[in-house]
Amino acid sequence: MSDVPGIELNNGTVIPQLGFGVFQIDPSDTAETVLTAFEAGYRHIDTAQMYGNEAEVGEAIAKSGLGRDELWITTKCNNSNHGYDDAQRALDESLQKLGLDAVDLYLIHWPLPGKDLYVDTWKGFEKAHQDGKTRTIGVSNFQPHHLDKLLEETETVPAINQIELHPHMQQAGLRSYHERHGIRTEAWSPIGQGKGLLDAPELVEIAQAHGKSAAQVVLRWHVQLGNIIFPKSVTPDRIRENKDIFDFELTHEDMQKIDGMEKAERLGPDPDTFAR
Numbered sequence: 001m002s003d004v005p006g007i008e009l010n011n012g013t014v015i016p017q018l019g020f021g022v023f024q025i026d027p028s029d030t031a032e033t034v035l036t037a038f039e040a041g042y043r044h045i046d047t048a049q050m051y052g053n054e055a056e057v058g059e060a061i062a063k064s065g066l067g068r069d070e071l072w073i074t075t076k077c078n079n080s081n082h083g084y085d086d087a088q089r090a091l092d093e094s095l096q097k098l099g100l101d102a103v104d105l106y107l108i109h110w111p112l113p114g115k116d117l118y119v120d121t122w123k124g125f126e127k128a129h130q131d132g133k134t135r136t137i138g139v140s141n142f143q144p145h146h147l148d149k150l151l152e153e154t155e156t157v158p159a160i161n162q163i164e165l166h167p168h169m170q171q172a173g174l175r176s177y178h179e180r181h182g183i184r185t186e187a188w189s190p191i192g193q194g195k196g197l198l199d200a201p202e203l204v205e206i207a208q209a210h211g212k213s214a215a216q217v218v219l220r221w222h223v224q225l226g227n228i229i230f231p232k233s234v235t236p237d238r239i240r241e242n243k244d245i246f247d248f249e250l251t252h253e254d255m256q257k258i259d260g261m262e263k264a265e266r267l268g269p270d271p272d273t274f275a276r
């Protein structure tokens with residue numbers, strides 16, 4: 001039995017709240033690193049066509065001996081593949097690389113203001129879902145105005161919006177939009193990419209009080225907020241450490257202290273201008 005809680009989505013499927021992210025893992029290290037994550041008990045992998053390591057994630061899945069129904073695999077449609085037909089072709093390519101008949105979650109990686117094709121792309125996603133190539137469809141880096149347009153012009157409410165979210169970029173407005181519309185929040189760069197954030201005195205103090213690391217405290221803060229997370233690491237001890245977050249609880253005061261760290265400071269691109 002996995003100790004990772006599941007979160008129910010608006011289509012009734014259940015996603016493991018903790019997964020493993022593989023952005024910036026070199027393809028030559030990916031299969032071994034994902035196998036280390038599987039050994040540590042992770043069952044949810046977050047990859048993307050953009051990351052260039054889907055084939056190696058597929059290699060790890062094949063080698064793991066785990067049943068397909070034990071795993072949650074997410075991938076994302078690359079920015080170069082927006083549009084009704086291209087999005088479906090891109091998913092076919094990802095499935096071939098992953099060695100799967102279907103993924104659990106397919107995401108539009110960025111809304112891409114320059115192209116403004118995300119409504120057509122989403123209709124392609126709806127078709128891919130009907131065709132059984134993905135169990136669930138969602139978006140990433142969407143702002144409320146992008147979501148409004150999908151809700152007005154298409155049939156399916158995204159199950160998930162994957163957005164940059166950590167103590168320095170808490171996204172209160174988007175999170176409450178998601179709650180109002182039954183969309184679950186996935187937090188990318190959940191520990192703020194490690195450096196800097198994890199030295200913050202607030203986190204160090206809370207970590208000492210619980211006998212945990214600052215990374216575990218931040219990940220636990222996400223869990224208690226209901227966010228879905230997939231920290232990345234190539235370091236086996238950290239891979240195990242980041243999963244060891246289900247045996248303690250942050251107090252209301254701890255949560256408030258971390259809430260007070262908000263700076264509205266992005267580490268990644270702004271979705272309203274990012275157009276590549």
Ligand SMILES: NC(=O)C1=CN([C@@H]2O[C@H](COP(=O)(O)OP(=O)(O)OC[C@H]3O[C@@H](n4cnc5c(N)ncnc54)[C@H](OP(=O)(O)O)[C@@H]3O)[C@@H](O)[C@H]2O)C=CC1
Nearest residue numbers: 021022023188189190191192193194215231232233234235
């Ligand atoms: N949809 C989108 O646009 C985006 C999605 N993502 C997704 O989110 C995932 C996670 O985000 P990412 O940007 O990688 O950032 P994370 O917040 O997961 O941080 C990863 C960094 O933190 C370090 N780290 C990991 N664990 C610890 C620890 N316990 N203590 C100290 N340092 C640690 C890692 O180092 P090391 O590896 O050396 O151990 C790495 O440098 C990605 O892999 C990807 O799947 C990310 C960006 C954008």
Ligand SMILES: O=C1CO[C@H](CO)[C@@H](O)[C@@H]1O
Nearest residue numbers: 023048050109267268269
């Ligand atoms: O997933 C991703 C990883 O990070 C990149 C740089 O911030 C993003 O562009 C991309 O969306």
